Structure formats: structure tokens, C-alpha cells
Amino acid sequence: MIPIAVVVCVLGGWCAIYLADTLLKSSNSLKASYEDWLLTYGLSISPFHIRWQTAVFNRQFYNWGRWKPRFLYLWFSIGMVFGIVAMFGSVILLGKTLMQTLTQMLTEAPKAQNDRMLQVVVPGVNLPVSQLTYFFAAILISGVIHEVGHGVAAIREQVRFNGFGIFIFIVYPGAFVDLFTTHLQLISPVQQLRIFCAGVWHNFVLGVASFIVLLLLPAILFPFYYTGVGALVTEVAEDSPANGPRGLFVGDLVTNLQDCPVYSVEDWNSCLEDISEKSQVGYCISAATLQQLSFPARVYRRLDGTVECCSNNSLTDICFSYSNKLDSHLYACLPARKVIEASKVCRTNMDCQKDSVPSFCVTPSLENQTRLIRVKHPPHIDMLYVGHPMHLQYTVSLSSFVPRQNFLSIDVPVVIETFCKYLISLSGALAVINAVPCFALDGQWILNSFLEATLSPLVVEKQSRELVGFLILLAGSALLAANVALGLWMVTAR
Numbered sequence: 001m002i003p004i005a006v007v008v009c010v011l012g013g014w015c016a017i018y019l020a021d022t023l024l025k026s027s028n029s030l031k032a033s034y035e036d037w038l039l040t041y042g043l044s045i046s047p048f049h050i051r052w053q054t055a056v057f058n059r060q061f062y063n064w065g066r067w068k069p070r071f072l073y074l075w076f077s078i079g080m081v082f083g084i085v086a087m088f089g090s091v092i093l094l095g096k097t098l099m100q101t102l103t104q105m106l107t108e109a110p111k112a113q114n115d116r117m118l119q120v121v122v123p124g125v126n127l128p129v130s131q132l133t134y135f136f137a138a139i140l141i142s143g144v145i146h147e148v149g150h151g152v153a154a155i156r157e158q159v160r161f162n163g164f165g166i167f168i169f170i171v172y173p174g175a176f177v178d179l180f181t182t183h184l185q186l187i188s189p190v191q192q193l194r195i196f197c198a199g200v201w202h203n204f205v206l207g208v209a210s211f212i213v214l215l216l217l218p219a220i221l222f223p224f225y226y227t228g229v230g231a232l233v234t235e236v237a238e239d240s241p242a243n244g245p246r247g248l249f250v251g252d253l254v255t256n257l258q259d260c261p262v263y264s265v266e267d268w269n270s271c272l273e274d275i276s277e278k279s280q281v282g283y284c285i286s287a288a289t290l291q292q293l294s295f296p297a298r299v300y301r302r303l304d305g306t307v308e309c310c311s312n313n314s315l316t317d318i319c320f321s322y323s324n325k326l327d328s329h330l331y332a333c334l335p336a337r338k339v340i341e342a343s344k345v346c347r348t349n350m351d352c353q354k355d356s357v358p359s360f361c362v363t364p365s366l367e368n369q370t371r372l373i374r375v376k377h378p379p380h381i382d383m384l385y386v387g388h389p390m391h392l393q394y395t396v397s398l399s400s401f402v403p404r405q406n407f408l409s410i411d412v413p414v415v416i417e418t419f420c421k422y423l424i425s426l427s428g429a430l431a432v433i434n435a436v437p438c439f440a441l442d443g444q445w446i447l448n449s450f451l452e453a454t455l456s457p458l459v460v461e462k463q464s465r466e467l468v469g470f471l472i473l474l475a476g477s478a479l480l481a482a483n484v485a486l487g488l489w490m491v492t493a494r
Contacts, residue, residue, distance in 0.1 A: 053165035065155025083197025120487030149202030203431035240395030282363035284352035294332035437476035
């Protein structure tokens with residue numbers, strides 16, 4: 001559910017703004033000056049919506065729209081083709097997402113949510129509060145680039161440009177351009193398509209540019225940061241199991257998880273996923289050491305069927321299982337660090353029989369999904385983690401970039417990397433959603449112009465073409481509404 005505090009703050013803030021606006025407009029003494037002030041600064045206020053418009057940037061837009069006409073013609077013609085393809089592709093993508101959502105609802109499969117390409121994002125619910133700055137900044141930049149595309153394309157097609165503006169709807173920022181509607185209606189459908197498709201085209205280009213920056217980030221930051229040596233710890237959550245005297249600290253460089261080498265954050269994630277999917281590894285220990293370290297303990301089964309043999313409430317001892325030639329189910333309560341340190345990992349006793357010394361492969365007997373993981377972060381002593389691997393992944397933040405000098409911040413690459421990822425995700429989502437043939441979105445105008453350009457020779461009557469467009473828009477709107485409604489329910493109500 002959405003946190004009550006968030007709902008109260010948002011509703012309370014908007015109620016205060018709308019109440020103040022209503023009181024000022026109803027005041028005989030302040031109404032005229034207040035409305036003049038709103039008009040001077042291009043402000044307008046309505047429930048859950050604040051809008052600001054200005055003509056300050058008009059000259060800049062006209063300069064862009066008149067720069068290299070042939071290049072802009074080619075640029076927006078490519079954008080027109082992309083926009084038409086995106087319109088059809090967005091319908092397919094929304095249909096697939098809806099089917100995945102319905103399947104997840106019916107099968108109660110939690111993993112299906114990660115497979116969906118489009119997900120509803122609710123700040124404070126499935127978006128961490130710490131990421132809100134990235135989220136809103138990426139939305140605003142994506143919206144501005146989107147509208148710049150419309151504005152420049154309109155000027156290129158000789159449509160009058162009235163102004164540019166920014167708005168806030170509930171908590172989401174956005175941008176818009178004001179074009180002269182009469183001019184839009186007078187130009188050809190193909191010219192209209194270049195204008196209407198320019199927004200989603202620019203969002204696509206922004207996403208590709210962000211992806212290229214993300215891809216080239218190691219080369220861009222090479223003079224200041226090096227990569228390929230491990231995963232650098234940038235933050236450890238207070239409630240993280242890795243937080244403690246022998247845990248991980250900011251600035252530690254993780255090089256191994258068990259016998260899985262870690263050269264980057266991607267390796268860290270893949271190693272943890274691999275550890276989670278596979279059974280617990282064991283550790284080689286000599287028969288003499290096993291006899292020396294083990295002590296008598298009562299063996300009993302946990303509720304999930306696994307075996308426990310340590311009953312001394314110790315935080316350092318763990319129950320290990322092993323087998324010999326006589327018995328395949330033996331258990332011993334052993335000090336974990338003494339067993340694991342300087343030991344190689346194994347799966348069976350055969351992995352430990354390289355020397356003449358009799359040895360066993362002892363495996364931690366833990367609850368289902370729980371793993372014992374040895375984390376190497378030299379020069380510190382190895383961290384021994386007991387728990388679900390994903391808890392370690394979610395509560396420890398890392399970076400692949402290691403500063404070459406001590407005065408360089410470890411956070412700069414993380415900020416750039418995270419912001420690029422948000423730009424790729426949100427700018428791409430904005431392109432997909434706006435391309436949907438739905439009322440009040442770019443897809444509505446793209447569809448109408450596309451039908452005018454393609455159906456005019458086949459369907460002579462304009463009313464028939466408008467009817468076809470209306471039915472398609474109705475279906476597209478229903479598809480988008482269903483995705484949003486079910487997506488919100490999945491995020492907030494479950």
C-alpha cells in the first residue's frame with residue numbers, strides 16, 4: 001500500500017495550494033492583482049496541476065528550427081518513420097504486458113513481475129525514496145527533450161510557435177509547447193506526422209545517447225577511475241546483515257564470493273544469483289581437524305525438514321553435514337570460520353582427496369534458501385555471511401569504479417551511472433506510452449495524420465476515416481487504462 005504519510009502530504013499540499021488560489025481569486029481587493037501576477041509569470045493553477053508557460057525561449061527555438069533545413073528534414077523524416085513503427089510496436093508491447101500481468105495475478109508467480117518490460121512506478125512504494133531525485137530529474141529532462149522535438153519540428157514545417165512551458169501533475173513533472181492550431185490544420189498530413197512523431201523520436205535518441213554514455217563510461221572516467229579489479233562498496237544499509245565489526249565497510253573492495261571471482265558489480269550480481277540457484281557448496285577439512293573441532297550435539301529437524309545439530313546458541317558455530325564410507329548422513333557442530341578459512345570449496349568427498357591425508361567435504365546444514373557465503377575483501381579478514389543471497393544484494397551498494405586518487409569521490413561514477421539508467425528507462429517509457437494510439441497522447445495525433453495520409457485514396461468520406469480512427473483510439477485507450485489500473489493494483493494493493 002502507498003504510505004499514509006505520503007498520501008497526506010500530497011493531498012494536504014495540493015489542498016493548501018488550491019484553497020489559496022480560490023481565496024485570492026474570490027477576494028475583491030486581491031483578485032485583479034493576483035490574476036495580473038499569474039498572467040505576468042505565465043502561471044495557471046487547477047486541482048493537482050500547476051502550469052508555467054513563457055516566450056523567453058522562442059528565439060532559441062526559432063534558431064534551432066531554421067538550422068540546416070536539409071538536415072532537419074532528413075532528421076524528422078526518420079523520426080516520422082520511427083514514430084509510426086513505435087505506434088504499432090507500443091500496442092504489441094502493451095498487449096504483451098497486459099497478458100503477463102494477468103498471468104501473474106492468476107498464477108501468483110512473483111518472478112513474472114521482473115519479466116515485464118513496462119511497470120507502473122509509484123514513488124515511495126516500488127521506487128526507493130533515495131532514488132526520487134534521479135527519477136524526477138530524468139522525467140523532467142525526458143519531457144523537455146520530447147517537447148523540444150515537437151517545437152523544432154513545428155518551426156521547420158512553418159507552424160507558429162507560441163511558447164514553451166513546464167507543469168507539475170500531482171507529483172510528476174513534465175513539459176509542453178504551445179503551437180498555433182490553425183497552422184497545424186493547414187499543413188499536409190505528412191508534415192503533421194513529422195511534428196507529432198518528433199517527441200517520441202527525440203525520446204528514443206535520448207535513450208540511445210544515454211546508453212552509449214553508460215557503455216563508454218569506463219573509458220570516459222579512465223583518467224580518474226579504473227575498473228576490472230573488483231566491486232567497491234559505496235553504502236551498507238544499517239539493517240544489512242553485512243553491517244558489523246567483521247562485515248563490509250564503505251571503501252572495501254570485494255574480489256570473491258565463495259570461489260566466484262568478482263571484477264565488477266555485474267559479477268557481484270551474477271555470482272549471488274548463481275549461489276542462490278545452486279545448492280550450498282561444502283569445504284574440505286581433514287579427518288583429524290574434523291575430530292578435533294567437533295563436539296557432541298543433539299541432532300534434530302527444523303520445520304522445513306533441514307537438520308540442525310548446534311544447540312549452544314553460538315553465533316560462530318554452524319551445523320555441517322558430511323558422509324563417510326559407512327554413513328551418508330553425518331552431522332557435526334563446528335566453528336564456521338576455522339572450517340572455512342584456508343579451505344577450498346567442494347561438492348563431494350572426491351574433490352578433497354588430492355592429498356594422502358584423509359579429508360571430508362563438509363556442507364553447512366542450513367534452512368532452505370539460506371546460504372553460507374564467504375566474501376573476500378582484502379586486506380580485511382573474510383566476511384562470513386549466513387542468510388538469503390538476495391538480502392546481501394539489496395542491502396549493499398557497490399560500484400565498478402575505483403578512484404585512482406584518494407581525494408576522488410566514490411559516488412560520482414555511481415551518480416552518473418544511475419542517472420543514465422533512469423534516462424534510458426524513463427525516456428524509453430515516455431516514447432512507448434506517447435506512441436500509443438490513445439486519447440490526449442501523441443499517438444492520437446500520429447494515428448489521425450497517418451490515417452489521413454494512407455486512407456484518403458481508399459476511404460473518400462472523412463467521417464468514415466474519423467470513425468475508424470475513433471474506434472482504434474478507443475481500443476488503444478482501453479488497453480493503456482487496463483495496463484495502468486492493473487499495474488497500480490499489483491504495486492499498491494498486493
